Amino acid sequence: MAPPPFRAEHVGSLLRPQDLLDARNAVDGGKTPDEAGLPATEKRAVADVVALQRGLGFRAVTDGEYTRTRFWGLTWDEFEGTIRLQDADASMFRLYHPDVVSLIEKDRKVMPGDSVIAGGKLRHDPAKSVSNVHELRLVQSVTPRENWGDIKMTMITPAWFHMRYKQGRAYTPEAYANDAEYFKDVAKVYAAELDHLYKAGLRNVQFDDPGLAYFCSEKFRKGWEEDKDNIGTVDELLDAYIQLYNDCIAGCPSDMHIGVHLCRGNFIGGRHFAEGAYDIIAKKLFQNLNATTFYLEYDTERAGGFEPLSVLPRDKYVVVGIISTKLRALEDKEEMKRRVYQAADFIAQGRGESREEALKSVCVSPQCGFSTHSEGYPLSLEDEKKKLALVREIADEIWGEP
Template sequence: MSSSKLHRNPPFRAEHLGSLLRTDKLLETRHAWEAGKKSAKDLEAVEDTDVKEIVKLQYDLGYEAITDGEYRRHMFWGSFWPGLEGMTEIATPDPDLFRMYIPDIAAFTEAGYKPGETVLCTGKIRHVGSTYTAQFDYLKSLVPESKWAGLKLTLAAPNWYHLRYKEGKAYPKDVYKNDDEYFADVAKAYQAELKILYEHGLRNVQFDDPNLAYFCSEAMIEGWKKDPLNTCSPDELLEKYIDLYNACVAEIPDDMHVGVHLCRGNFVNSRHFSEGGYDRIATLLFQKLNMHTYYLEYDTARAGGFEPLQHLPKNKNVILGVVTSKFPQLENEDEMVERVKEAAKWIAKGTGETEKEALNRCGVSPQCGFASHSSGNAVKWEDMIAKLKLVRRIADRIWPGEP
């Protein structure tokens, strides 16, 4: 997979992670639609208006990796499964389905919420139609064709339909004998999806993946090791997930940019899910996973230091999430500039590049979206704008004149 250039094509110097705060009108209309008090057409009309306005705002703030704010979604994973034959949503899941030590499951249940979007395999998986093309086609209609290559679509992580569930619960054994068979069909579904999206003009894909970050969590690792049902080690499972990703993107064209955001959680009230530095997964993550770009959370000490970036190869990029989207307080701009430069020093140490060369493969962003859950978190609209402006200023100081 060829490396991406950081100029007119993604990734860009100033990025955000996809989800943006919804307007009160959009939230009210969605809730009314869910209650049967508004039609789907009513909801779509508000979505269209708000997407159009949020696209203009992103351009006004100086961003090129434009998203629709995930305004047509309830949660960040964006419901890939309805386009798959053989997958079924469980509205009221039995708690016994879940590995309760998986960080997001623990956070949801402790907060009194049911785990988000429980989808199980119930038959052979087959891709039968894209659930994303309508979202992307509308987004594309709002900008000139010269800007299409920067438009970004966030996709659910392929391992989302596996890690959360206890051994033997993600799929029936009479349908798939083992994980390898199951993952092979999941990968084929993603290959089909990416092909369709490419044909619609998409060139910039970001996988949103909390699960990879969970392998940094000692609490998750300990829970995994104590679980008598598990048939492989955490490291073996991580390798399987990397192989799954590589199969998903194996057939993408050379001009399609793919990246992965290692999310540590951004639940209601800005609660995070997992902690732990990237050290224990860095070699596999950076050197074996076939992604052009890594969007990494680096806003607090829970993500550890920049030392793991020594393992980032010369043909890959990193977007450094040094600005938090969780809380309104603004970071010190000078300190954030220095943090990005510190990260570049560690990258250069690992590759033998100059620090300037290492900086050429970096960008800056908030550490997560502003509304992974449609209800948002502990920041208000004006806080989000201030954070996005700060990211743009940091980028302009380090890489003047670059998008």
């Protein structure tokens, strides 16, 4: 099955080894990367995690997000024109945004960290946009060249920082007059970054986007409607984000696979942030967003049923995330296979085709990454291996192909 997606997938992040965490903590404590041994430790850790994935039979290998401390990485920090915020005032944020809500709860008193705004016009400088290429080179260095096209890189949604800020606060008044101007330049820098990575050999991109799933949350939608500062409706915001995606990827070559992963949060301790079925966004998501593949969280009832898959177009794929990365207990294989078939049945019903035909549009994965932040997750490395092996086994028994 080529190009991606593959029948057995995982969402990107994997549990970090302790020596890598120790080296990064030493850097945070004041040592230089070389003094802490970070470059060598990072290189060795990525080689080991690529070997783990390939040994388990996964083709769409990642670096485990080992070079990042948070799943969104440094992409935005490296764009020209951004300002990194420290101790930002709460008045800047949509306090009903699920991520933000979790950080301002009683006794936490923490505002979102690693947050940026546009302080000037956004621009892409290949000499400064280095972190993603660094990740790619690490994986390429331990992957046979004929398999470089399988390598998957996760990237943060272009709407990530816009969604958490109040109306007009994702940029300064000196930088942009309105969202339309801002989105236009966001699309330009993302398109330039994708071109930069394509020239470096990347052919498989997965955008990570909890925000799209938050449109399924009644709490978020209610908060938006009650916020008198907002311009337009919450559904018009969804339309704007879909158009932003389409503008970002419009120039991608035909052999560059683009997928989008939706989840409702995967914080330290296995916590989630939002609930709500895909029904309310499914038609716009599947039919208007020009990605090839949708990686969907489906491990618990908070994501609803498979009914929304009935509107999946014939030229799109869905990766059903039915294996939990939040709970240590290993799922029952036969029950998980039944769920895959159930998903296919809804696709078949919507298209008027057989289950066998619909299964060609389905893949399987865990519902999210195993470590979307650097540490603090409930599973052990052995648990992770068992979960990934189960994904591979399910795929083998249903499809018998990569």
